[in-house]
Amino acid sequence: MEKVKETTGRVTARGLVLAVLGVVTLAVAILSVAVSYDILEPRFGGWAVPTVGALDALWVVFQATEILARNHKQRARRVLIAGLVLTAVNAAIPTAELVLAANSGGAQLDLAVVLTPVAIVATKTAWWIALPSLGRAVSSDTRQAIATRRQHVADRLEVMEADAAHRVELLEVAAELDARVAKAEAHYRETVLKAQQSTTETLHGQAATTEKTLTDKPLPASVAAISLPDLESWTPAAPALTAALDRVTGAPALDPARPGNGDAAQVSGDTDASGADGDAPDKNAAMDATLADMAAVAGVDAPRRGVTLTDAQLDLVLRYLRHDQDPALSSCRQADRDLRKAGFRASQERVRGTWRDLLKREGAEDHDDESADDPEDSAV
The missing domain is CATH 1.20.5 (Single alpha-helices involved in coiled-coils or other helix-helix interfaces)
Structure with a gap:
């Protein structure tokens, strides 16, 4: 039987299980010896002692040997078979006594005789169940x-x-x-729709009221006679050029307080009667200021005169030249001449392509004949 303590002296779970099984096996062997001796002694006399002692001693030895040979299945197979045979023999003795007692007319049965075969078989079964699970030492x-x-x-x-x-x-x-x-977004959209509904209903009601008022109460002539501010002393809240660009591009209005913005809308009418630019420096300053604001809104560098324009800068300059006039300029050739007259540089091919894209975005048409090329063409 394997010791509870291994070579290091520590008590292991494996050793403890084997020790408990060994004690149970020894107790069952003693019970088997006592019961078998009482059964065999009347028939064998003194030979009963060595017979039952040998049977149970060998049974215990085979159990211990099975533990020692467990790592070697071929060796363990022999003691396993021998242990099963001795288990059957030891359990058969009290079982046969029980059968004979039952056939003899219901004689009184000793409880030890009843428990012995059960204990022997149960002990062997316990070894058969527990031993493979213990593993190796x-x-x-x-x-x-x-x-x-x-x-x-x-x-x-x-x-x-x-x-x-x-x-x-x-x-x-x-x-x-x-x-x-999702619930908050739905609530927000519902609130916006309700606000739009309320605004629409309010404006519709106000429009109906205004229309009725204008019909019932036309303005007297004295109202039309009220003098308007003089051009030189009046600064518009939104420059004409910027307002026109806002309607077309949706860009935010420029600051009217910025120098040059108030004069930007007047660049198309600042020529004197002789056809010459009477205040060209002021026009150029207003144009540069407006282009600088437009470039800031678009997020690009401000266009510079005498330097080849990028595509984004060229688009800004052409938009300025188009909406600088009233009505808006629709001729690509005129826009190209105005661009070069202002000192900006870009090839005619780039100007023509950008101008077509600009008119396409605004839903307008070019009034030039595209089959005729302008003799003036920049190599840039």
């Missing part, structure tokens, strides 16, 4: 390595379960937040 270092590995696996499994729990919690919270955001 290993050193303390190996046990420590196995314990460390098991602890690592347990820690990893615990971390995996915690990560899974965190993931589930995250998904649940995300789902709840998505539902709340």
Whole structure:
């Protein structure tokens, strides 16, 4: 029988299990010896003692030998078979006594005779169940390595379960937040629609009221006789050029307080009666200021005279030249001449392509004949 303590002197779980099974086996063997002796002694006399002692001693020895040979299946097979045979023999003696007693007319049965075969078979079954699960006897270092590995696996499994729990919690919270955001977005859109509905109903009512008022109460001639501000002393809230560009491009209005913005709308009418530019420096300054504001809104560098324009800068300059006139300029050739007259540089091909894109965006048409080329063409 394997000792409870191994070479290091530590009590192991394997040794403890084997010790308990050994004690139970020894107790059952003693019970079997006592019962078998009482049964065989009347028939064999003194020979009953060595007979039952040998049978039970060999049974215990085979159990212990099976433990020692467990690592070698071929060796363990022999003692396993021998142990099964002795188990059958030891259990057959009290079983046969029970059968004979039952056939003899219901004689009084001793409880020990009843329990002995059951105990023998149960003990052998316990060995058969427990022994393969115990594994091999290993050193303390190996046990420590196995314990460390098991602890690592347990820690990893615990971390995996915690990560899974965190993931589930995250998904649940995300789902709840998505539902709340969707609900808030729906409420916001509903509020906007209600506001638009209210505004439309209010304006519709006011328009009807105004129309009725204008019909019932026309303005007297004295109202039309009220003098308007003089051009030189009046600064518009939104420059004419900027307002025109806002209607076409949707860009925000420029600051009317910026120097040059108030004069930008007048560039097309600042020529004197002789056809010469009477205030060209002022026109150029107003044009540069407006282009600088337009470039800031578009997020590009301000166009510079004498320097080849980029595509974005060329688009800004052409938009300026188009809406600088009233009505808006629709001739590509005229726009090209005005661009070069202002000192900006870009090839005629680029000007023509950008001008077509500009008119296409604004839904306008070019009134030039595209088959005729302007003799003036920049090599830039």
